[in-house]
Amino acid sequence: MASWFSQLSSTVSNVTGLGTTVESIKSVGETVTDGQYYSKLTENDLDWTLASGSSTENQVFYVTTRTGGFAFVQLIHSNIGIWNPTISFTCRFYDPTTNTNVFKNINMSNFELSDDRRSVKTDHFNITLDPTQQTYKVQITHPDLVVSLDFSRIDKGFKVGEGRTYLGGDQGSAAGFVSHKFWPRAQAKGTFIVDKQLHDIEGDGMFIHAIQGMQPQLIASNWNFVNFHAPEAALSMMQFQTTKQYGSVNINQGSLVLHDKLICVSVDNHVELLDLQKDEETEYDIPQRIKLTWKGKTIKEDGKEEEEPKDVQVEMIVTVKNLVDKIDVLAEIPWFLKKLVQTFVVKPYIYQWLDKATATITVGDETVQVEGNCFQELVFVSGF
Numbered sequence: 187m188a189s190w191f192s193q194l195s196s197t198v199s200n201v202t203g204l205g206t207t208v209e210s211i212k213s214v215g216e217t218v219t220d221g222q223y224y225s226k227l228t229e230n231d232l233d234w235t236l237a238s239g240s241s242t243e244n245q246v247f248y249v250t251t252r253t254g255g256f257a258f259v260q261l262i263h264s265n266i267g268i269w270n271p272t273i274s275f276t277c278r279f280y281d282p283t284t285n286t287n288v289f290k291n292i293n294m295s296n297f298e299l300s301d302d303r304r305s306v307k308t309d310h311f312n313i314t315l316d317p318t319q320q321t322y323k324v325q326i327t328h329p330d331l332v333v334s335l336d337f338s339r340i341d342k343g344f345k346v347g348e349g350r351t352y353l354g355g356d357q358g359s360a361a362g363f364v365s366h367k368f369w370p371r372a373q374a375k376g377t378f379i380v381d382k383q384l385h386d387i388e389g390d391g392m393f394i395h396a397i398q399g400m401q402p403q404l405i406a407s408n409w410n411f412v413n414f415h416a417p418e419a420a421l422s423m424m425q426f427q428t429t430k431q432y433g434s435v436n437i438n439q440g441s442l443v444l445h446d447k448l449i450c451v452s453v454d455n456h457v458e459l460l461d462l463q464k465d466e467e468t469e470y471d472i473p474q475r476i477k478l479t480w481k482g483k484t485i486k487e488d489g490k491e492e493e494e495p496k497d498v499q500v501e502m503i504v505t506v507k508n509l510v511d512k513i514d515v516l517a518e519i520p521w522f523l524k525k526l527v528q529t530f531v532v533k534p535y536i537y538q539w540l541d542k543a544t545a546t547i548t549v550g551d552e553t554v555q556v557e558g559n560c561f562q563e564l565v566f567v568s569g570f
Contacts, residue, residue: 208433209354209361215439215453217347223439224451224485227343231367232315232395233303234263240362241265242398245313247324247337249374250415250559251389255281256510256540257378259324259333261311263297273297275311277331279380280510280540288380289511290331322393324376335376337391341448343369346439353405353432362400364426364437369393371420371443390415392422402567403534404429409565410457412440412478414502414545416558419444421500421545423478425457440480442500442547449549450498452482459564460503468512468535470566478502484549496550504560506539513538537564 215223234243246260257279264272277290294309304315310328315321319339326333345367354361372391377384392413398405406426414421423440438457442450459473479502483495515534543560546553 209431211354211428211432211435211437212352212356212360213435213437213453214346214349214351214364214366215437217350219347222486223346223453223482224448225345225347225349227319227345227367229319231343231345231349232319234299234306235303235397236263236265236271236299237397237399238265239399240401242402243396245395246393247322247335247374248392248394248413248561249335249387249389250391250413250561251281251387253281253283254559255279255283255387255389256559256561257387259311259326259335261306261308261313271297273308275308275326277326277333278511278538279378279385281385284383284385286380286383286385287510289513292328292330332379333376335374335387337393338373339369339393340371340373340446341443343367343393344441344448344451346451346453351437353400353428362405363397364399364405365397366424366439367395368422368441370422370441370448371415371446390420392420394424404431407434407567409563409567411563411565412457412560413562414543414558414560416545416556418554419545419547419556419558421478421480421502423455423457423480425455440482442480442482442498444547444549449484450480450482451485452480452498454481455479465512468514468533468566470535472537472564473506476504476506476562478504497548499548500545502543502545502560504539504541504543504562506541506562508539508541510538510540512536533566535566538562 242264244260244262248258260276262274273294280287296309298307306313312325314323322337324335350363350365352360352363374391375388377386407429408427410425412423420443425436425438428435438455440452440455456479458477461474462471465472480500482498513536539562541560544555544557546555
């Protein structure tokens, strides 16, 4: 018991930064060498790496439906370096027109990669990427859930610089890293069978391939994710705040798709949580409004290097009214262990909203306003 408590105390120190010096990081924006934050995806960027040691890798497919609903499916491979990897999938299906709001989290045992490492077969969840890397086909066959989804990229995907933030050093010396690759706009079409009810869906998609190359609670104290779609535009933003051990630094990356063309990838973006109110259940301060800003330059087009990039600015203030879910990540572990983990280590909760919002987009001298649906996810990893 003494050695176990010592290990727990060490973990607390790592999470909070108490008793440690601040370690260096190299943010994803600092991996850029040519001043352009946009980097095209290479043919191997969407490969599953299944890195050894403490790492978690996932692919997630988001769909904002034409009827004002929202869905996502996510396949997760988690390897903590001691036991066998944990394979699981999560799914959210929300349709206000049929009063359907379901979240599934299902564990599996098998994980088989294709020869090119871009497609996966599991017990219940298959992901297939076509040879042109333009379309994913996602299929889930489980007693609780059946999904068939075609997910086709619109214009191009991206990463920022190398696509990685390094924690505790640079590429050669870092203790860990965080990696993200994006398709910011896709066409999504398919079916969900939830609780024996068939739902046809069609809408705007977003795809992310993410890797956390160390234990999640050592990376960030909180995350913000924004996925906005309107007929004319799509906006994405992902921000995480590093733990105190890594300086409590906000790492942000975002994008703007306008008229089905990726025109801006930026890192000078900000999330401001407004009108905070304490949630007595979780003891976290929850915003009633969220102000989001993007600032960057248009992407240089091939063959048009002589053209000067234009300034891009976007502002959107979202009143978060429609809480789709509040997820206690530790809900499934025993109560006494959950309380111990919450007290000494982490207290992870996920808040998810889907609301109407209006974005003001300025590119050069031209300004437009677009109205769409904004999915936002606020993740609290620890209370420190």
